[in-house]
Amino acid sequence: ACGDDSDAAGDSGPVTLRLGYFPNITHAPAVVGVEKGIFKEKLGGDVTLETKTFNAGPAAIEAVFSGALDATYIGPNPTVNAFSKSKGEAVRVVSGAASGGVALVVKPGITSAEQLRGKKIATPQLGNTQDVALRYWLKEKGLETTKEGGGDVKVVPQENAQTVETFASGAIDGAWVPEPFVSRLVNAGGTVLVDERDLWPDKKFVITNLLVSTKFLKAHPDVVKKLVEGQVAANEFVNTKPDEAQQAISDHIGKITGKPLDTKLIKQAWPTLEFTNDPIASSLKTGLDHAVAVGLTQPVDLDGLYDLKYLNEVLKAQGKPEVTQP
Amino acid sequence: MASDTLAGSARTDAEISGLDALEIAGREKPPSRAIRLWAATWPKFAALALAVAIWQAVVWSGWKEPWALPGPAVVFEDLGRYALSASLWEGLATTGRRALVGFAAAVAVGLLLGLGVARVKVLRAALGSMITALQTMPSIAWFPLAILLFQLSEQAIFFVVVLGAAPSVANGVIHGVDYVPPLLVRAGRNLGARGLNLYRYVIAPAALPAIVAGLKQGWAFAWRSLMAGELLVVIAERTSIGAQLTYARDFSDAPRLMAIMIVILVLGLLVDTAFGAADKAIRRRWGVLDQAGN
Amino acid sequence: MASDTLAGSARTDAEISGLDALEIAGREKPPSRAIRLWAATWPKFAALALAVAIWQAVVWSGWKEPWALPGPAVVFEDLGRYALSASLWEGLATTGRRALVGFAAAVAVGLLLGLGVARVKVLRAALGSMITALQTMPSIAWFPLAILLFQLSEQAIFFVVVLGAAPSVANGVIHGVDYVPPLLVRAGRNLGARGLNLYRYVIAPAALPAIVAGLKQGWAFAWRSLMAGELLVVIAERTSIGAQLTYARDFSDAPRLMAIMIVILVLGLLVDTAFGAADKAIRRRWGVLDQAGN
Amino acid sequence: MTSTTTTPRSATGSVALRGVTKVYGQGEQAVLALDGLSLDVAPGEFVCLVGASGCGKSTLLNLVAGLDRVSGGTIELGEGVNPGLMFQEPALFPWSTVESNVEVPLKLRGLPRDQRKERVAELLRTVHLSEFGRKRPHQLSGGMRQRVALARTLALDTPVLLMDEPFGALDAMTRDILHDELERIWSERKLTVLFVTHNVREAARLADRIVLLSSRPGRIIYSTRVDVPRPRRIDSPEVSAIAAEVTDRLRKEVGRHGQ
């Protein structure tokens, strides 16, 4: 494992950075950064970049835990799980990547929370951000839910792919899901009842952030800084040349899945997402509070999760506004 | 102790190789029931102790961080908590019921399919190879169809379980029927067994060992399909082992994951014990028990 | 055509039940190779045509929206596009290589494990029941361990495949060895076969049918484990059938999903044909071929 | 190979073979086991088949029992007759006890349970295995298995019995006893018996007629009536004389073939 072989915090010698991400629209900066060679360029000749793609968070976290991965783009839930399960030791968030892109899509005809009474609403996974967001929102609207799926509104956690199938077949009445599933449900005849951005201050909440293993961060802070540079540059690219970025995403997904993703779908989902370097730490914290409020988790201490020093150095050097370190 | 031919003759001793010695040792009559029980039990405990010891040693070596690879103490502590919680027992109840119903359905389908394919030429030509092909289809490929057909009901889970396990059972039946000694089939026919009676009196009992083997493989397929299928439908207020397994992984909860793995292993052991007893009974009847040395 | 005893005697005709008639029909010598080939082929095509026809009928009935259940035309069109694209062939190459290597490893492990457990009493007592228990462990439970042990390399995938398939192979071996007729073992021993030679000349060939059956089940387990394991990690933009299957589902791409299912079925059919040929060769040698009617 | 289709005859217990030919395998591998064999067995007749090893005796019985198809010629049996065949090997069901093995044909005939039990006990007594009813085949000696097979075949209660070396694995005494039993049953039930044996004295002891088959391909080369009055004794001079004559013929045949 290359991550462990240079324990001395030296910056010399060849280093391999093993980076994980999902071939997915919410991971656009990662996909574009890899596809367009932005990371390679920023990391320079001394650092070899190895990329791995994942289908779901747990495997990525397992890889980080086992030392098979040095950094990964990942959603807020696995981030919290990795941090809390390792008692705050294993991982650090060094940058944000994306915000937004989540909505409650329901069958046409449902126009208010009250109409959801007795209905079945899907979420990606019990206790994940979307699940919590749905339950908290319902609670605020005075609708009870239970962890086991009972209550006024029946919450059914299931894989997103399956949500599309069950929504299409009429087995569920709606779903609180991230992109690109929002767009896909809309295409399957759904209407957006709640755009989650509307529930957050500044319409911002984290959907993807960049995580590095603490070990790697300690051993190669310089490499992490270069990685963050790459992330910032990738976001720059994504935000300034959306068409090219969308094409790159489509091509990249095509390489892995054997079929390029329809750019129409990407275009449709694009406006709901915001690609920002700010990890929006407050939204993660708030989300956790909500989870505690709806009785899904015990309080978790997130102190020390964020290490935004490098991000702020990079932003400062580029004359961009820094983000607040919580 | 009785002396014997082999011990009494030097040449044999010299020629006996390691494995042979074990085989012959196995053939000796055990002096008592207690010793027999002990002989059957201690290797299990030894194996278990060895496995736990190696595990503990690896953990102590500091090879991986404790959150990546928790030690036995942590896992067994979590297992204890898990065993005291309602979720294990409720999960077991739900999953166990589904496993039994699904497996029963799979066995029914598999037996019929297997018998049909094994003895009816046209069916064999048409479906024979399809059975293994179906067997290789991963459960998730059936999920969309399951949902189309059964929506979010338990039937969807059973559908996946049956599609996973029935081919295995059918293959066991076909294999068994294919290798029924022709002499016994002839004997049965001559004794007046035709059609269904031939199955009942000759083919089924002759194929029984292979059918039991097929059932065992089918159980494994059924259980694995169930573990996947239980994610398909998380029915209101009903927790299940399959869902708990995935949640443990989703939450990166290594101790709980390993606790559930232990539960699955224990269940597997229990089921195997049942199959093993059935198989042993058959082998005793057929007179092929002694040779294997137990 | 030759007349025969059964046709020549009215009593038998009257007594023959439906199934029996088919069996007897099967025993008649086919007049030529062409007709034999035709007899083996038409039921397959008939079954295929029937399946496609039912599918088309369901689609035409408008039971489900076309994007939920696409019709044969759409799927076959997509299959054509898929077959012309590089991704199918690259995926097949990657997955096929993994399947072969993983299966080979599983067979090696399974055979050794099976032989050891079948013949060494202590091992059987210690590990016998564990084999089925391991078999029931779903692949996803092994993923964390696979990553711990092998990081994100292909070995992690092989690990999952071997853990999935080896128990199945081992169970086949154990079953085969358990049912070797004791008379043949005695004959072998008396002819001077001890230790390894006894395996080589008696036990292995006698258990071969059951071992082949175990290998077939093992292949199904290996393939399913592989389909799951390929999601574990996608190495350096390398596409694979398993990844394509899951992504097709993730993207709700029903036609592509069904196209991949067809590819998997065809692969399964090919593999089964190979196993079937091996089995038929064995049955011909053993003289148990005729009875099954093909 | 010529062949004709025929209609069943009415005489129960009669067996008629017309130009029966049997070829095993195909092409170069083909073995001509029987070549145009014709044989008429009258109802109630006891015919012993004698012939060299591999000359087609078992093949013939299998064909008459309807377990194999003739390659040419026809075999006619009385209407509704299902001949009982005692195979050359015991062919017992290894998964059942001795009792259950003998019970199978009774069950298949739908006999009620108590009648079955009674009949099984009676048959096991006939073959002197009453104490072994609850044993399994693998716990028996070779000769015992053969006797169980005999009991099972007798349980069929058919008018035509085909027996393939039924007493080959038995000692002389047990065999003598079973000869008497078989003769008794045969005459009581007026059975037609086709009996294969290598023991020429046995043939002379039991048969109305002895038929000698030639070596591959099997054809009838000699046939003789045994006119010794019953009851006969296997070591009586008359039986010995007949046996000597048949042995002589057999010797000539095998000798001819050997050259």
Added chain:
Amino acid sequence: MTSTTTTPRSATGSVALRGVTKVYGQGEQAVLALDGLSLDVAPGEFVCLVGASGCGKSTLLNLVAGLDRVSGGTIELGEGVNPGLMFQEPALFPWSTVESNVEVPLKLRGLPRDQRKERVAELLRTVHLSEFGRKRPHQLSGGMRQRVALARTLALDTPVLLMDEPFGALDAMTRDILHDELERIWSERKLTVLFVTHNVREAARLADRIVLLSSRPGRIIYSTRVDVPRPRRIDSPEVSAIAAEVTDRLRKEVGRHGQ
């Protein structure tokens, strides 16, 4: 059950049984098959065992061959002697051709390929099955299978041969021929033979000594030397006389048992 441990003797080919007891099963199910049987076979001796069906003859051979454990007593064989056993059933390997079946013991002795082929051909000639080398067991007749088993046992080339009704399924002529062959091989190679048969004439034709076993449990009740000079003929008056005497004894034994 008493038992003693013994040291191997030196005389190759000798077989010595001392108070051999064999019990099958346990508890109530137990069957006493042999009860304190003692028998000495000198090197080069041809001993025939005769006894009623189920009296323990096959059991005895299995014990001598080391395939089963005695329940009491000891069996001593010459140093390094591995007796060849021809089972009551052919026990051929169904997956191999006739040739390969016969070749197995030669392979296991590590004979080079061309010597093996030669020896197999010679053995198949001995049992008159040269044309059937490439067939599989299921394509043979019962008697043919038995002859293949004989060839395979002879291929073992051991000084002690145990034969369990080796010619039971053969016609008289083939049997005569094989008697001659066996006698030739026996005298050429100075074999020790323990030969189970139900055919008392066969015993008188072949044996130096005939041993009669009682019915369950098996014990030796009678033993006689056959002093007829070789070569003998099976239908010679001397052989017949001995056979008659043994039959008489056997009859008495079975009769006694029957009461």
